[in-house]
Amino acid sequence: MSAASAAVSSEAGQVPVASRGYWSNVLRRLARDKVAMACLAVLVLILLAAIFAPLIAPGDPYRGSIIRRLRPIGTEGYPLGTDELGRDMLTRLIYGGRLSLFMGIVPVLNAFLIGTFLGVVAGYVGGKTNMAIMRTIDVFYAFPSVLLAIAISGALGAGIFNSIVSLTVVFIPPIARVAESVTTQVRNLDFVDAARASGAGALTIIRVHILGNVLGPVFVYATGLVSVSMILASGLSFLGLGTKPPEAEWGLMLNTLRTAIYVQPAVAALPGAMIFVTSICFNLFSDGLRSAMDVKL
Amino acid sequence: MLEYLLKRILYAVPIALGVSLVCFLLVHIAPGDPLVSVLPADASQEMQEQLRAAYGFDKPLPVQFGLWIWRALGGDLGFSIATGRPVAAEVWRAIGNTFMLAVFAAAFGFLVGAFLGFVAGYYRGTWVDRASSALAVAGISLPHYWLGMVLVIIFSVQLNWLPATGAGPGGSADWEWDWQHMRHLILPALTMSVIPLGIVARSVRALVSDILSQEFVDALRAKGLSERGIFLHILKNAAPTGLAVMGLQLGYLLGGSILIETVFAWPGSGFLLGNAILQRDLPLLQGNILVLAMFFVTLNLLVDLVQTWLDPRIKRG
Numbered sequence: 269m270s271a272a273s274a275a276v277s278s279e280a281g282q283v284p285v286a287s288r289g290y291w292s293n294v295l296r297r298l299a300r301d302k303v304a305m306a307c308l309a310v311l312v313l314i315l316l317a318a319i320f321a322p323l324i325a326p327g328d329p330y331r332g333s334i335i336r337r338l339r340p341i342g343t344e345g346y347p348l349g350t351d352e353l354g355r356d357m358l359t360r361l362i363y364g365g366r367l368s369l370f371m372g373i374v375p376v377l378n379a380f381l382i383g384t385f386l387g388v389v390a391g392y393v394g395g396k397t398n399m400a401i402m403r404t405i406d407v408f409y410a411f412p413s414v415l416l417a418i419a420i421s422g423a424l425g426a427g428i429f430n431s432i433v434s435l436t437v438v439f440i441p442p443i444a445r446v447a448e449s450v451t452t453q454v455r456n457l458d459f460v461d462a463a464r465a466s467g468a469g470a471l472t473i474i475r476v477h478i479l480g481n482v483l484g485p486v487f488v489y490a491t492g493l494v495s496v497s498m499i500l501a502s503g504l505s506f507l508g509l510g511t512k513p514p515e516a517e518w519g520l521m522l523n524t525l526r527t528a529i530y531v532q533p534a535v536a537a538l539p540g541a542m543i544f545v546t547s548i549c550f551n552l553f554s555d556g557l558r559s560a561m562d563v564k565l
Numbered sequence: 566m567l568e569y570l571l572k573r574i575l576y577a578v579p580i581a582l583g584v585s586l587v588c589f590l591l592v593h594i595a596p597g598d599p600l601v602s603v604l605p606a607d608a609s610q611e612m613q614e615q616l617r618a619a620y621g622f623d624k625p626l627p628v629q630f631g632l633w634i635w636r637a638l639g640g641d642l643g644f645s646i647a648t649g650r651p652v653a654a655e656v657w658r659a660i661g662n663t664f665m666l667a668v669f670a671a672a673f674g675f676l677v678g679a680f681l682g683f684v685a686g687y688y689r690g691t692w693v694d695r696a697s698s699a700l701a702v703a704g705i706s707l708p709h710y711w712l713g714m715v716l717v718i719i720f721s722v723q724l725n726w727l728p729a730t731g732a733g734p735g736g737s738a739d740w741e742w743d744w745q746h747m748r749h750l751i752l753p754a755l756t757m758s759v760i761p762l763g764i765v766a767r768s769v770r771a772l773v774s775d776i777l778s779q780e781f782v783d784a785l786r787a788k789g790l791s792e793r794g795i796f797l798h799i800l801k802n803a804a805p806t807g808l809a810v811m812g813l814q815l816g817y818l819l820g821g822s823i824l825i826e827t828v829f830a831w832p833g834s835g836f837l838l839g840n841a842i843l844q845r846d847l848p849l850l851q852g853n854i855l856v857l858a859m860f861f862v863t864l865n866l867l868v869d870l871v872q873t874w875l876d877p878r879i880k881r882g
Contacts, residue, residue: 540711
């Protein structure tokens with residue numbers, strides 16, 4: 269990407285007024301988008317809280333108390349109440365962000381790397397390689413995403429690692445499709461022909477020209493998948509397929525608190541509210557990024 | 566046209582084969598001996614040998630796959646470990662309930678979603694647009710299993726208007742078209758409808774605002790056509806893509822109903838799948854997923870065919 273923008277700015281250098289460059293324009297547009305910035309602030313706050321959980325959380329996420337179970341919101345010493353085992357909800361919600369964010373981001377990151385690789389290879393090489401890669405991807409695309417995640421997780425068994433594997437498999441096909449279609453478009457443009465004619469090798473063309481154009485749209489697309497990944501990962505935990513007790517994770521907390529809806533409905537609903545807030549912020553930020561980068565998918 | 570139809574149908578065959586291969590391999594990626602995972606834990610040596618021979622687990626994988634497909638085509642999806650009953654019968658009994666839930670959810674979600682999307686696209690940039698777009702984003706960001714819980718808290722626990730779980734009074738699984746049964750459908754269907762609602766609203770908004778910015782709309786206005794006439798033109802142009810989005814969403818609802826059915830203990834295929842996961846009943850898991858995935862493949866094919874029929878310019882490869 270840096271190579272492509274460097275090429276742009278060296279071209280622009282010949283014009284009397286130096287252009288700002290693509291990325292600084294994108295950042296400027298993004299900074300003016302109030303909704304996207306507010307969402308980014310919330311996300312950074314949740315992320316920082318998760319990272320520094322041991323420093324800011326008021327209690328121990330695992331220490332329960334038989335006599336202090338299911339206290340309401342606003343109890344002294346337990347501002348957000350306690351869960352079904354008497355553990356402090358505020359502490360567990362702060363700690364829960366660690367696993368929930370991790371499970372939202374890591375599968376998408378994995379799929380971003382693998383899917384972009386597959387898509388670019390399929391799009392650039394074309395022919396039989398394209399057929400082989402894209403038809404295989406079509407097969408995985410032919411499953412509803414929830415079903416595929418549950419099928420793989422259900423077969424592999426519960427656990428964080430297995431959930432990450434299954435969610436990665438779910439997100440590779442859509443990302444590879446986007447990467448393949450952008451690569452195919454770019455490959456046939458004049459400047460790629462010019463690069464080839466002036467002696468650039470396949471790897472150089474992919475690195476400089478293809479990736480420079482593919483990574484942006486694919487990245488924007490991938491940011492939109494993070495919220496899906498978080499909801500799916502929490503859903504897997506909710507079904508008993510993701511994290512295992514006594515781990516603090518929003519989906520699992522929602523599951524174990526289900527029996528408490530008759531006693532402390534507000535406390536039982538809290539973990540889901542956290543998932544909702546985080547996922548809506550990811551979605552709105554992704555929308556803002558999309559329009560700032562002027563990507564049409 | 567006929568050639569295209571045949572090509573599209575033929576193209577679905579390898580996809581269906583690939584999908585069944587993935588389902589077949591599910592039992593093999595599971596940790597442990599596949600034979601052990603399709604047998605009850607207390608199976609005798611004799612029973613193991615019998616099954617090994619019957620299922621061909623001693624044969625090479627491709628042969629096993631062939632045998633498995635052949636049996637599946639004949640309606641034999643193996644036996645559930647937990648109940649010992651044939652998987653095909655169990656899935657068949659449950660899928661009707663899922664279908665009913667998905668159709669009601671889709672009908673409501675599509676209507677409201679299309680309306681919101683249309684209004685937002687038509688009054689682009691106004692507060693109406695912002696409000697309905699905000700609603701759409703909220704719809705796609707909601708963890709729907711949580712929404713289900715919240716609705717249960719409000720309508721079952723607090724107000725005591727609607728039942729929290731099951732598909733009929735006393736947990737009966739036999740459906741009847743009366744109010745006693747219908748009230749069990751309301752909360753799960755409403756929860757489920759939120760997923761397509763957001764996505765349909767977003768797609769329809771994009772479609773309508775795209776069509777409105779085309780020149781032919783200005784031409785129609787200049788010609789003096791009424792707003793109603795223009796509305797019909799927009800509808801006609803948005804229909805093929807809009808219907809395709811809706812068709813796919815219906816498929817996602819059928820295949821993705823597991824979380825909602827778990828929350829509401831709705832006796833559909835998703836609930837069955839949830840039980841299969843809890844009991845590590847792999848034959849039931851595999852058979853259930855195969856049937857749901859095949860439904861989705863067929864629905865995809867139908868959507869493509871209908872879309873081409875509505876708009877012959879679209880001929881997807």
